[in-house]
Amino acid sequence: xxxxxxxxxxxxxxxxxxxxxxxxxxxxxxxxxxxxxxxxxxxxxxxxxxxxxxxxxxxxxxxxxxxxxxxxxxxxxxxxxxxxxxxxxxxxxxxxxxxxxxxxxxxxxxxxxxxxxxxxxxxxxxxxxxxxxxxxxxxxxxxxxxxxxxxxxxxxxxxxxxxxxxxxxxxxxxxxxxx
Amino acid sequence: xxxxxxxxxxxxxxxxxxxxxxxxxxxxxxxxxxxxxxxxxxxxxxxxxxxxxxxxxxxxxxxxxxxxxxxxxxxxxxxxxxxxxxxxxxxxxxxxxxxxxxxxxxxxxxxxxxxxxxxxxxxxxxxxxxxxxxxxxxxxxxxxxxxxxxxxxxxxxxxxxxxxxxxxxxxxxxxxxxxxxxxxxxxxxxxxxxxxxxxxxxxxxxxxxxxxxxxxxxxxxxxxxxxxxxxxxxxxxxxxx
Numbered sequence: 268x269x270x271x272x273x274x275x276x277x278x279x280x281x282x283x284x285x286x287x288x289x290x291x292x293x294x295x296x297x298x299x300x301x302x303x304x305x306x307x308x309x310x311x312x313x314x315x316x317x318x319x320x321x322x323x324x325x326x327x328x329x330x331x332x333x334x335x336x337x338x339x340x341x342x343x344x345x346x347x348x349x350x351x352x353x354x355x356x357x358x359x360x361x362x363x364x365x366x367x368x369x370x371x372x373x374x375x376x377x378x379x380x381x382x383x384x385x386x387x388x389x390x391x392x393x394x395x396x397x398x399x400x401x402x403x404x405x406x407x408x409x410x411x412x413x414x415x416x417x418x419x420x421x422x423x424x425x426x427x428x429x430x431x432x433x434x435x436x437x438x439x440x441x442x443x444x445x446x
Numbered sequence: 447x448x449x450x451x452x453x454x455x456x457x458x459x460x461x462x463x464x465x466x467x468x469x470x471x472x473x474x475x476x477x478x479x480x481x482x483x484x485x486x487x488x489x490x491x492x493x494x495x496x497x498x499x500x501x502x503x504x505x506x507x508x509x510x511x512x513x514x515x516x517x518x519x520x521x522x523x524x525x526x527x528x529x530x531x532x533x534x535x536x537x538x539x540x541x542x543x544x545x546x547x548x549x550x551x552x553x554x555x556x557x558x559x560x561x562x563x564x565x566x567x568x569x570x571x572x573x574x575x576x577x578x579x580x581x582x583x584x585x586x587x588x589x590x591x592x593x594x595x596x597x598x599x600x601x602x603x604x605x606x607x608x609x610x611x612x613x614x615x616x617x618x619x620x621x622x623x624x625x626x627x628x629x630x631x632x633x634x635x636x637x638x639x640x641x642x643x644x645x646x647x648x649x650x651x652x653x654x655x656x657x658x659x660x661x662x663x664x665x666x667x668x669x670x671x672x673x674x675x676x677x678x679x680x681x682x683x684x685x686x687x
Contacts, residue, residue, distance in 0.1 A: 343657040347649070353518065379518065380525030381646055382578055385680050406675020406682065407668045409657075415481060415667055416659045432659055440656055 269306065269397050270372045270388055271358050277302050277348075278356065287349055292444055295345045308391065308398035309337040315401060316413040324426045332426070335433040340409065342440055344402075354378045356386075368392040483597055483670055490599040494662050497601040505602075506651075509644035523567040524642050529578065530559045530566025535620040539581035543589040551576050580676055583620070584613025588677045597666055605669035 313333040359373035375383040389401035420429040537552030555571040563570040595608025626632040658664030
């Protein structure tokens with residue numbers, strides 16, 4: 268299964284890479300870029316995060332939103348990978364009919380002394396193969412968790428206001444990292 | 447007479463204008479605070495600010511020292527120990543929710559880990575395939591049909607809905623540490639548990655800090671999603687968009 272293959276490949280690289288373990292964000296972003304991102308559908312993720320506001324955005328705004336949201340997600344969660352140390356990923360048994368186009372893959376992250384953390388992926392079948400459109404950690408969707416915040420920004424400054432505030436967030440994260 | 451009349455007239459006028467402003471502000475509020483999950487947002491945001499200050503200057507620095515100074519096997523032992531201490535109460539809640547086979551597993555875990563696992567320092571039961579459950583009285587009330595009530599944010603204990611605040615009060619009564627006779631031991635255990643919990647949240651800090659456009663809202667929505675997931679034991683029905 269795709270999720271397992273990609274996860275194990277990425278974790279194997281992290282396990283053997285001192286620079287990443289020492290918190291080299293750029294290196295881990297590179298890795299995620301090459302190995303993980305091709306399997307994600309960011310347009311769908313952005314639409315899901317926006318909820319009903321998505322249709323209010325013009326195609327060009329949708330493109331900008333997707334680009335900025337992608338940058339934000341990749342940066343924050345790649346950083347989370349650098350703190351990967353002693354965890355073990357367990358894949359839950361999984362049955363799927365060949366006709367299915369939308370599935371939920373369940374995994375669990377085990378770490379010593381803590382409760383296992385549920386980590387689920389929603390995937391959809393597209394022409395280019397299976398793509399992830401949602402990641403759920405301990406029941407928290409990393410995508411829909413943005414919905415209220417996005418709605419708030421749209422109410423305050425419209426779609427362009429939202430694009431600007433995600434872009435600002437990305438810029439400040441990048442500036443912090445350079446320090 | 448006229449003067450006083452005039453004055454009272456002016457007062458009335460002012461009062462009226464004030465009333466109008468308040469009404470407008472009220473409308474403004476309902477427009478700005480459209481979030482049905484968070485009716486007490488104003489109060490919550492001020493409590494959140496208090497919480498952040500306490501965390502920044504007390505809880506987090508202590509947790510960081512603990513996290514850096516204590517070797518992993520010891521930290522794991524501490525985490526397992528407190529997990530085991532809470533196991534009986536987890537079992538009680540499993541039973542109260544009618545999940546009797548889960549309750550049996552919880553009891554089995556308690557017996558195995560307290561003995562073979564040396565006072566709960568080692569989680570032998572998990573190795574044997576007895577899965578750890580996540581239950582508390584707030585979840586029990588939810589299973590019984592209680593609504594969540596509005597979202598609240600408390601300093602130190604953090605996010606809780608009205609129901610889960612009540613549940614938390616009952617959880618404290620079900621906490622064995624509260625029944626330890628020696629006050630210094632009891633307080634040390636409580637202190638160590640807080641540090642252990644806070645330290646386990648350290649990796650999440652950075653993610654939230656970086657990911658959130660509005661940290662308060664990010665934490666609120668994450669809490670509400672997580673609780674829903676816990677109440678449905680990891681398999682919540684899908685919400686339509």
